[in-house]
Amino acid sequence: MxxxxxxxxxxxxxxxxxxxxxxxxxxxxxxxxxxxxxxxxxxxxxxxxxxxxxxxxxxxxxxxxxxxxxxxxxxAATDGSVTANDEGFQRLLAIPDAHRLLEEFAAFTAAISQRLGPLQLALEQAAGTDPELAQLQESSQQELLECARGIIAATAATGSLRRDIPREAAADVLWLQIQPANYRHLVEERGWSHHAFERWHAATMIAALLEPAGAS
CATH class of the missing domain: 1.10.10.60 (Homeodomain-like)
Structure with a gap:
């Protein structure tokens, strides 16, 4: 057979x-x-x-x-996860104007913070007692840092990144800026609208990271 x-x-x-x-x-x-x-x-x-x-x-x-x-x-983050491999994030990196790049990145990350909301708070609260969630928290923070580094590299490529801040320090500043807790504190606790947060988010990034207008 x-x-x-x-x-x-x-x-x-x-x-x-x-x-x-x-x-x-x-x-x-x-x-x-x-x-x-x-x-x-x-x-x-x-x-x-x-x-x-x-x-x-x-x-x-x-x-x-x-x-x-x-x-x-x-x-919860399906509509635009902050990851270096996300298609939306890759489109952001290709924006040639630094102001527009940071404005769109601010909108991008504000939307994610809005969607993740209570889940992010739950992660922060439970990470100290559950090893698997501690690892998830660590990996999510590393992911945010890698995104910040990518945005800083793209901003530097436009020639608009502030020259008085080392690139890695600029990435650290941006990493701190995009922490989901910022959205929770201002929108959920202090009553800001999503639009007000988004405008502040973008303005703060631009002021902290870009050369002032007219700087030589």
Whole structure:
């Protein structure tokens, strides 16, 4: 009898894969809501399962609590995650005018801070007690720093970066500026509008990082 093992193919069902994707998205979307409402420590897998309309084992099939939280943060930032590989970020780096570059970067990061909101606060609160979240917090901060470095490099390429600030120090300043906590403090705690924050965000970046008008 001929050996047919090498000709066997794994059967793939497009309908089954589509259903699995829908379930995955429903669970992660539910996790966003539950973590935002309850914080990390208060959230329960049972709550996520109930919100998504699935069983508890189905939720665990997607990830444990820390993994679900990481997926929730990623999902919340889907419209424009601050990562060096994000297409929107790459378009920002190609802007040739430094003022416009920083204005659009300010809008970009303000929108992300708005979307992440309660999830970022939950991460900050839980990172001190959960090793997986501590690692997520560390990686998210490193990601912000890499984004800041990319923006500073692009700004320097326009010839508009202040000459009295070392490039790495300029990246540190920008890294501090784009911390999501700034949005929370001014918008959620002090009552600023999103538009007011965005304008301040851009003006502060420009004042701190660009050569003053008329500087030789």
């Amino acid at each position: 001929a050996d047919v093992k090498g000709t066997q193919r794994t059967y793939r069902s497009p309908l089954r894969e589509q259903a699995a994707r829908r379930t995955h998205e429903a669970v992660v979307a539910a996790a966003v809501q539950v973590f935002a409402e309850e914080g990390y420590t208060g959230a329960r897998i049972e709550q996520i399962a109930a919100r998504a309309g699935v069983s508890r084992p189905t939720v665990f099939g997607i990830g444990n609590k820390a993994q679900l939280f990481a997926l929730a943060r990623q999902y």
